[in-house]
Amino acid sequence: MVQKQDLETDFDPNETPTGKYKAGKIRDENIANILQAAEEVFVQYGFKGTSIQAIADKANIAKANVHYYFKSKSNLYVAVLGNLMHLWNDFFDQVTEDDDPATVLDEFIRKKVALSYSHPRASKLFAMEIIQGAPHLKDYIRTDMRQWVRTKAKVIQSWIDQGRMAQHVDPVQLIFLIWSSTQHYADFEEQVLTIMNCAEYEQEMIDNISNFLSQMILTGCGLTPPQR
């Protein structure tokens, strides 16, 4: 009862049962099922607006069974958030001052756009959480995320100091710009698609978007976009 809970406190489902018997393929499947359903409903209605019943319906299980795996709504919500937070820092991560700015930024932008395409709901849920004041992610932002930004900003600054990027670029603002411009395609999907009169994104659009943003931002930084 006091096992791993101590480390990842809230980010986990109910502690697994006593453990003598098989801890559970069933368990894993159900948890995955619930998390997936919860993600969809939370995105659509927000934390407060989401009912456990709605999640249970979407997951095709009884409401009480959701509570069997997650002891409270906020427990489940935090689990959903935690489940997708790992997507954020996965790349752009082992960058050094010696790397080529153009290559790195180009790749970063493309990966972020690809992420918007592959995990739109993750991006949306994160956005909603922040817009509402980040009640569940304040700590994460203040510690991990801030640190991440500082580290990357330092590398970018060194590129500028080395004369490899335009003087006017503020590294932190640049990171914000890349975040905002790429996530926009996930978060504002509805708006973007409606205005462009498209039913859904296609690979070709994603490539165009990536090309555009990469061109635009790299040029803005005084860099020459890599050939492709």
Add this chain to the structure above:
Amino acid sequence: MVQKQDLETDFDPNETPTGKYKAGKIRDENIANILQAAEEVFVQYGFKGTSIQAIADKANIAKANVHYYFKSKSNLYVAVLGNLMHLWNDFFDQVTEDDDPATVLDEFIRKKVALSYSHPRASKLFAMEIIQGAPHLKDYIRTDMRQWVRTKAKVIQSWIDQGRMAQHVDPVQLIFLIWSSTQHYADFEEQVLTIMNCAEYEQEMIDNISNFLSQMILTGCGLTPPQR
């Protein structure tokens, strides 16, 4: 009972009383008060998550009195949305092919950033609505907003055709980029401020942000940012 309701259908409070007596300073004040309170609560908890009671509390009136002015929750929500939609199209509006791209874009960017600063909640509420699939704004986006974008895109395209802007700029994507990068500072305020370790925006930061984005985007378009 069938008066102006026909035009702006849902965007209005309850029809004013019969009208023989003074239609109401009290009325106007209360409606403004409710709209303001509703805006705050809707942003914080989303449409479904917001209770009329919470709005009434924030407005310091009885719950039933909210229903006296707005017949339903969604009626009130739509009124709040409508009340802030006018902010969007207010500027960048009488632009022509003959204007100077750099001047126009610079001004557009600055005005959008200023708007993020002056009306952060409006931006946030709009963002939440879109993220959740724009259930109340689909029509507006498909008609007015799409038309607005097309008109502006045409002007930008003509600048490109005249050789006054870089070839690689897709006008619609450019508009998206300006929207996303500027609104980010309102919508993700919590994240931005936390990472920058600031308590709140100050005019100086807003200027820096504007300068950065203007420099970046204009340079990206192959334009020379106007002197200031």
Add this chain to the structure above:
DNA sequence: CAAAAACCTGACCAAATAGACAGAAAAATC
């Protein structure tokens, strides 16, 4: 095939919810 553990769920509860409504209070008009 038992017994133990994991999994499941219908029934229940207290609290909160959107909204209706009758009638009280306040204001505006004459």
Add this chain to the structure above:
DNA sequence: GATTTTTCTGTCTATTTGGTCAGGTTTTTG
């Protein structure tokens, strides 16, 4: 100051909410 109209609110109802729990069913293990 009387009356008409607007404004206000306490009370009520229906439904939904998060969460509990006792007891059922299924699976795992030996």
